[in-house]
Structure formats: C-alpha cells, structure tokens
Amino acid sequence: MRWARVEVNGEAVHGIVEADRIALVEGGLFDGGLDGGGARTGQTVALADAKFLIPLEPKTFYAAGLNYAEHVIAVAKANNKEPNIPTDAHIGYRANNALIAHNQSIIKPSDASEEFQYEAELVAIIGKQAKNLSEADALNCVFGYTIGNDVSERAWQRADRTLWRAKNTDTFAPMGPWIETDVDLDSLTTIVRLNGREVISFATNNMIFGVARYISAMSRYFTLYPGDMVWMGTEGHAENMKLGDICEIEITGIGTLSNPIVAEA
Numbered sequence: 001m002r003w004a005r006v007e008v009n010g011e012a013v014h015g016i017v018e019a020d021r022i023a024l025v026e027g028g029l030f031d032g033g034l035d036g037g038g039a040r041t042g043q044t045v046a047l048a049d050a051k052f053l054i055p056l057e058p059k060t061f062y063a064a065g066l067n068y069a070e071h072v073i074a075v076a077k078a079n080n081k082e083p084n085i086p087t088d089a090h091i092g093y094r095a096n097n098a099l100i101a102h103n104q105s106i107i108k109p110s111d112a113s114e115e116f117q118y119e120a121e122l123v124a125i126i127g128k129q130a131k132n133l134s135e136a137d138a139l140n141c142v143f144g145y146t147i148g149n150d151v152s153e154r155a156w157q158r159a160d161r162t163l164w165r166a167k168n169t170d171t172f173a174p175m176g177p178w179i180e181t182d183v184d185l186d187s188l189t190t191i192v193r194l195n196g197r198e199v200i201s202f203a204t205n206n207m208i209f210g211v212a213r214y215i216s217a218m219s220r221y222f223t224l225y226p227g228d229m230v231w232m233g234t235e236g237h238a239e240n241m242k243l244g245d246i247c248e249i250e251i252t253g254i255g256t257l258s259n260p261i262v263a264e265a
Helices: 069-078 154-159 211-221
Strands: 002-008 011-018 021-025 040-046 061-064 091-093 106-108 120-126 142-149 173-180 189-194 197-203 229-231 246-251 255-263
Touching: 002 021, 002 040, 011 040, 091 211, 120 189, 120 211, 120 246, 142 246, 142 255, 173 255, 211 229
Parallel strands: 061 229, 106 255
Antiparallel strands: 002 011, 002 173, 011 021, 021 040, 061 091, 120 142, 120 229, 142 173, 189 197, 189 246, 246 255
C-alpha cells in the first residue's frame, strides 16, 4: 500500500494511492497502527493534480553513516585517503528544516561550490514504538519505505567540523513521493537520473549493514517511535548538480522522487 500526504484546501491530508487517484483518509498516518491511517473520507484527488507534501513530519530524523562500500572508497579517493570500511553500524542525525517534497525545488545557495551533489537513499519509516530489538525482530517495527535525496555540498562537508550546512541547509533533503508498505528489500534497484540521463544504478540492499542491523543497534540505546525515520546511505560517486537540472531518484517497487535545482533568490 502506498501512503501519500497531500495538500487539500490548505490542509495536509493523508491518502492511499490507488492507480491514478489518491483516496483521502481521516486523521494521522499511524491512527491505524502499522496498517496506517484512519477511515476513508470518500474523497479522492487525481494523482496528476496532487500537490505532494513530505510523506510525514518525522519525530526524529536519523541517518546511517557510510553504508555502501563503493561510496566509502569514492569518498576516500576524493580526499586522498585510504578507504576505511565501517566495522559497525554508525548513526547520525539530520535536520527537519532541510526536508522538501516531491516536485519541490532544491535551492542552491549563492556561495555553494560546484561540488553540489545528490545522494540517493532508501528511507525506513518507523511505525511503532520499539526498544532493544534483536536483528531478527527489527523489521517488525517498520511501517514502510520512501526515497530520500541527501543533497551534499562537498566543499562545506570537508571544511566544517560538523555537517551543519553541508547536509542540513534548507531544501537539502527531498523526500517522497509516498511511503510504500509492501517492500521486498532484496528486489530493489536504485537509479539516479539527471535531466533524464541515468548517472548511477545500484542494488538498494547492497549495504554494508542492512536496515535490520541498524534498527537493532539503534534500539539498544534509545527508543524508536512512530514517525521516526532512518536514511540508509548511498552508493558510488555522485556527479555535480547544476542550476536548471532535474534530479530524479527511482527505487524500483517504491516510486520516483523528482526535484529541480534552482538558484537562491
């Protein structure tokens, strides 16, 4: 099932994507627990006309550390260092202010360098409270999955002691277009296109540490709550995004997230 969040008459409303329409529902996304949402309202919105919002306002925005081997190698090469493949699952945080929805614009700041890059990521959405989960049980708390673009300004990433601007500037975290609850992780492929040209494709679940490993490790130290989300990292070396580009990230079985790159006003 695909759960979208759209603007209707100035209000944020959740709905179920069914073919070319979205069936609107009452209440919040987790009112029905892991089944999602409340009762249907009887109203629908045409998919083509929908104004998408981010699929949910996360309680906590977590992000996996370097989690794909080729990306670790590419980052090390770019910084003239030897690659250091992680031996444990490490977690970081991102800022909610960076989130934007499908079709909204990624704004490139006027002082950003040419090293302005996409990072295509699977996003796991937590659907129920969880603590001290085993790896075998970890996926039982997952509501579904969506797509994220962890936009990165690499010069800032190298210069700053933290990732406060390189990863968290306004509009640097597109997410959407919806949450898919029926997902076979091993069957997914992630594809990135710039202006329709494919620039990278990789097996989504070819992670150093998978979703279950991360959730299990995280839940040992803190409680996960409905609405928390975990961005799971990216693969390979990214090309630079330029003003006027349209960046599309497709994860097969989930959907396609599309955002144009525009200049800061």
